[in-house]
Amino acid sequence: MRKVLPALVALLVVACSSSPGATPSSTPSALPSGLAQGLIAYVTDRSVGVLDPATGKATAVAPLPPGAFRVSGPVWAPTPGVNHPVIYFTVHDDRTPERRNSAGVVPYDWIFRLDPFAGTLEPVAASLDQQSNGPIGLVGNARYLALTVGCCATYEVDALDLSRPGPLKVLSKPPAQSAFFTEGAAPGNSGLIAVRAFGTGSWYWLNADARVLNPFPLKLGPDDGPIAITADGAMAAIANIDHGAVIQPINSALPLASPSSSAVSVSNPTPTPSPVSATPRRVNSKLHHPDGLAWSPDGRQLALAVNGEVQLYNASAPDGPPAKRYLAGGNVIGIAWSGPITDLSDASVKAAPGPQVRVDALLAATRLPAKADTAANRPLTRVYIWQFDSSQKSPIASIVDATPAILAEYPPLNASVVYHHWAATDTWALLGGCYRYRVVVTGSVAPTASTFGLASNVLCSAQPSPSPSPT
Numbered sequence: 001m002r003k004v005l006p007a008l009v010a011l012l013v014v015a016c017s018s019s020p021g022a023t024p025s026s027t028p029s030a031l032p033s034g035l036a037q038g039l040i041a042y043v044t045d046r047s048v049g050v051l052d053p054a055t056g057k058a059t060a061v062a063p064l065p066p067g068a069f070r071v072s073g074p075v076w077a078p079t080p081g082v083n084h085p086v087i088y089f090t091v092h093d094d095r096t097p098e099r100r101n102s103a104g105v106v107p108y109d110w111i112f113r114l115d116p117f118a119g120t121l122e123p124v125a126a127s128l129d130q131q132s133n134g135p136i137g138l139v140g141n142a143r144y145l146a147l148t149v150g151c152c153a154t155y156e157v158d159a160l161d162l163s164r165p166g167p168l169k170v171l172s173k174p175p176a177q178s179a180f181f182t183e184g185a186a187p188g189n190s191g192l193i194a195v196r197a198f199g200t201g202s203w204y205w206l207n208a209d210a211r212v213l214n215p216f217p218l219k220l221g222p223d224d225g226p227i228a229i230t231a232d233g234a235m236a237a238i239a240n241i242d243h244g245a246v247i248q249p250i251n252s253a254l255p256l257a258s259p260s261s262s263a264v265s266v267s268n269p270t271p272t273p274s275p276v277s278a279t280p281r282r283v284n285s286k287l288h289h290p291d292g293l294a295w296s297p298d299g300r301q302l303a304l305a306v307n308g309e310v311q312l313y314n315a316s317a318p319d320g321p322p323a324k325r326y327l328a329g330g331n332v333i334g335i336a337w338s339g340p341i342t343d344l345s346d347a348s349v350k351a352a353p354g355p356q357v358r359v360d361a362l363l364a365a366t367r368l369p370a371k372a373d374t375a376a377n378r379p380l381t382r383v384y385i386w387q388f389d390s391s392q393k394s395p396i397a398s399i400v401d402a403t404p405a406i407l408a409e410y411p412p413l414n415a416s417v418v419y420h421h422w423a424a425t426d427t428w429a430l431l432g433g434c435y436r437y438r439v440v441v442t443g444s445v446a447p448t449a450s451t452f453g454l455a456s457n458v459l460c461s462a463q464p465s466p467s468p469s470p471t
Helices: 004-017 356-365 404-409
Strands: 040-043 047-051 058-063 069-077 086-093 108-115 120-128 136-140 144-149 156-161 169-172 180-185 192-197 203-207 212-215 227-229 235-239 245-249 281-283 292-295 301-306 309-314 324-326 334-337 382-389 415-418 421-424 435-442 448-452
Touching: 040 069, 047 086, 069 144, 069 334, 086 136, 108 144, 108 356, 120 356, 144 180, 156 192, 180 203, 180 227, 227 292, 235 292, 245 301, 301 334, 356 448, 382 415, 382 421, 421 435
Parallel strands: 069 136, 136 180, 292 334
Antiparallel strands: 040 047, 040 334, 047 058, 069 086, 086 108, 108 120, 136 144, 144 156, 156 169, 180 192, 192 203, 203 212, 227 235, 235 245, 245 281, 292 301, 301 309, 309 324, 382 435, 415 421, 435 448
């Protein structure tokens, strides 16, 4: 019997190894193993990329022209029709702006959505910005993206609801409202955005659902931030102005205490924090200020973007050096860590075109007609812009002149001539997807009509439907 058992075991091993689902141990599996630890998205001065924390493999997925753009983000968040998270980031065109007598660009802020598994980059929104260096503090969760735009005492907080198509909404805008910096977001579908007040440095939850301020559960300083919160909402990592970061418990549930007055009417709110009682645990106090922080899906590791690289720390480790370092010398300025992506692997990652193609396409589409672009004609030129959903038939798509009857029936967006271009002047006036814009330039020239879109100039209704995938 003793001789039979080893033989039987050997036969079972051979049988299992030759089954359709088995793979010989001598060769790697051909099937995707999944990304149980998620992916770390990162931004450098040359690209947006992803890093597999399990292997250390880094892949640039969207190139950035060095010195041309200011970038904020990245953030992992959902998008409709896709069963894995995608990357959001913002861009501000920082190239030399045009002047009346010199060539250059009209500076816009952009929000882009990057799918590193499909290899696609899509514009979400664009906004004329001639006053600032672009969006800062891009944060998000499964429900909202939020960011700060503007300058100095005019900083405003805008949010994009990812659960439904539509424009960004203003959460707080001076002078009627307070100026805030976006510093973090509660996880999941929460509407709570962590903000720090300009001037006072006080911290609050800004509730994107109700547009009210709630007390912030931690007592943080005016120079602290950004922050990152674990997926279970129990722990927060806070970047210090120096001495690295700290970790401490946090209650990220919707506060039960009565909120302050609506953020719309509050100009100088009074902080009423209810601090969590715990001693913060330091993370490498020899560091300077981290540019970004991100938790692993299980909350056991903390990634820092600091000193131009990505550093990984074990959350339970004592104050000290990182356990791992990646992209040393890569000029990393921002990071985000996705949740588990179980049905894909890092082999599925595909590169996408960079954002400059879209940025330059908008500049080309908004160039004034040659006859209007003269010193004599520019002051006489009038620009009318209408937005419509190109997935459906719309009478706006066929407008050829801005007659009084047309203007009465279809009020246009606010627009103006900007040196050698024209532009929609409201914040985040231009949206991607199937939104298109009908434009009529007139006044100094015969009415000239055209249609453009951030994603494409072709109407969605004119594009062929995708063929069904073979089964």
